[in-house]
Amino acid sequence: MILDSNSKKPTIEYPCDWHYKVIGTDVDEMIKLIDQIAEGMDYKISSSNISSKGKYFSINLKVFVTSEAIRDIIFAKLKANEFVKMVL
Secondary structure: OEEOOOOOOEEOOOOEEEEEEEEEOOHHHHHHHHHHHOOOOOEEEEEEEEOOOOOOEEEEEEEEEOOHHHHHHHHHHHHOOOOEEEEO
């Protein structure tokens, strides 16, 4: 990622690894969702945190994306799922 001197928006060079933090209520369903969305792509899932009351779980997703469009599609599909509360 390179910062453009004329704007505050970074310039992202594709293809690249992109990292998402997925926060939701059912870790098994979230993993199934990620497996479906990233099928055929190079990706890695790792655990992150559990809320103090055990209600929310976070998962780190690293995926190799080839374009901004693919990156945005993955984000939208993650965010649209009923078990996902937030995607960072």
